[in-house]
Amino acid sequence: MIKAADAVKILADFLGEQGLKFTHQRRLITEVFFDPEARQEHPSTEDLYLRVRAQDPRIGYATVYRTLKLLVDAGLANPTRFGDKQVRFEPEIPGEHHDHLVCEECGAVLEFEEGAIEALQEAVADRFGFTLSDHRMVLYGRPKGDCDPAICKRGDTTTRVSRTDG
Amino acid sequence: MIKAADAVKILADFLGEQGLKFTHQRRLITEVFFDPEARQEHPSTEDLYLRVRAQDPRIGYATVYRTLKLLVDAGLANPTRFGDKQVRFEPEIPGEHHDHLVCEECGAVLEFEEGAIEALQEAVADRFGFTLSDHRMVLYGRPKGDCDPAICKRGDTTTRVSRTDG
DNA sequence: CTATATGCAAAACGTTTGCATCCCT
DNA sequence: AGGGATGCAAACGTTTTGCATATAG
Numbered sequence: 295m296i297k298a299a300d301a302v303k304i305l306a307d308f309l310g311e312q313g314l315k316f317t318h319q320r321r322l323i324t325e326v327f328f329d330p331e332a333r334q335e336h337p338s339t340e341d342l343y344l345r346v347r348a349q350d351p352r353i354g355y356a357t358v359y360r361t362l363k364l365l366v367d368a369g370l371a372n373p374t375r376f377g378d379k380q381v382r383f384e385p386e387i388p389g390e391h392h393d394h395l396v397c398e399e400c401g402a403v404l405e406f407e408e409g410a411i412e413a414l415q416e417a418v419a420d421r422f423g424f425t426l427s428d429h430r431m432v433l434y435g436r437p438k439g440d441c442d443p444a445i446c447k448r449g450d451t452t453t454r455v456s457r458t459d460g
Numbered sequence: 461m462i463k464a465a466d467a468v469k470i471l472a473d474f475l476g477e478q479g480l481k482f483t484h485q486r487r488l489i490t491e492v493f494f495d496p497e498a499r500q501e502h503p504s505t506e507d508l509y510l511r512v513r514a515q516d517p518r519i520g521y522a523t524v525y526r527t528l529k530l531l532v533d534a535g536l537a538n539p540t541r542f543g544d545k546q547v548r549f550e551p552e553i554p555g556e557h558h559d560h561l562v563c564e565e566c567g568a569v570l571e572f573e574e575g576a577i578e579a580l581q582e583a584v585a586d587r588f589g590f591t592l593s594d595h596r597m598v599l600y601g602r603p604k605g606d607c608d609p610a611i612c613k614r615g616d617t618t619t620r621v622s623r624t625d626g
Numbered sequence: 627c628t629a630t631a632t633g634c635a636a637a638a639c640g641t642t643t644g645c646a647t648c649c650c651t
Numbered sequence: 652a653g654g655g656a657t658g659c660a661a662a663c664g665t666t667t668t669g670c671a672t673a674t675a676g
Contacts, residue, residue, distance in 0.1 A: 424601035435590035
């Protein structure tokens with residue numbers, strides 16, 4: 295996982311290139327977002343807002359919202375939905391990629407990489423004469439046996455798994 | 461593609477089993493949703509509402525909303541998001557399944573089936589000790605050459621392709 | 627200094643629900 | 652007749668914006 299300091303650096307560079315300002319709010323939000331310790335793996339804007347607020351109560355929701363958008367533009371954050379209605383974000387490592395498996399039992403979001411699938415996706419796009427620029431894939435399933443605590447302990451979303459969308 | 465009449469029949473049966481009523485609104489909404497002629501392939505609740513309203517101006521938005529939920533329960537509709545914030549629905553053929561490729565140039569939503577990917581998804585779930593119950597996969601890409609009118613003519617979403625979510 | 631960013635509060639959006647009335651079964 | 656369904660309008664939760672003020676460069 296990318297270190298918070300690296301992410302901050304990448305953001306600072308990005309902002310510089312764009313003629314935008316590197317404020318202390320943006321630094322803090324980025325640090326919290328990439329904090330390896332207590333960070334939630336897929337925070338919503340509000341989740342992140344609350345965590346940031348614990349560090350600096352003067353930061354507004356809109357700033358978190360706008361900074362998250364900036365992080366996405368900088369390639370540092372990835373917006374996704376796991377079935378609930380809020381958009382969630384996950385730290386993005388330039389170059390790496392993984393998809394998700396959601397446990398419908400406990401709401402845990404497991405991550406996996408599967409090169410073979412990516413290759414086939416390319417093939418599909420190719421078949422249509424397209425170049426792939428991005429994709430989203432979320433699997434939903436249930437553990438065959440009991441919900442393994444070691445796995446589901448990793449769950450970070452609230453237990454509600456009512457797929458309203460996809 | 462399933463015929464509107466078949467879908468209506470399936471819905472009627474489903475409603476009967478559940479002790480629910482088969483109203484003329486539900487019939488009309490289902491017919492419009494499955495209309496092979498002018499139907500949009502992935503209407504949002506509002507899209508469908510407008511189309512239904514053209515046939516019967518007295519139908520309310522809430523009825524369309526609730527009927528769509530019913531269609532999902534009956535296995536006749538599939539909710540998905542293609543990057544915009546509204547949930548979109550597509551007629552579901554029991555037993556069949558396809559995924560989507562969104563043209564970032566014109567917003568067209570292309571459909572494809574790829575058994576090999578499905579198989580690999582099962583394998584992934586298996587690796588985690590999970591049984592797959594569902595999945596969502598959307599590819600985003602651009603045509604290598606010009607946007608082929610024959611393909612993009614199929615586009616049904618508005619041209620806005622600003623992935624806010626996934 | 628000036629352009630950009632912030633924080634607040636309010637607007638916008640899509641979705642969902644309460645309720646009086648209506649209508650299938 | 653009676654329980655479910657409808658339509659309206661209002662409630663919701665999340666996302667987005669306007670604007671006066673503060674701040675980085």
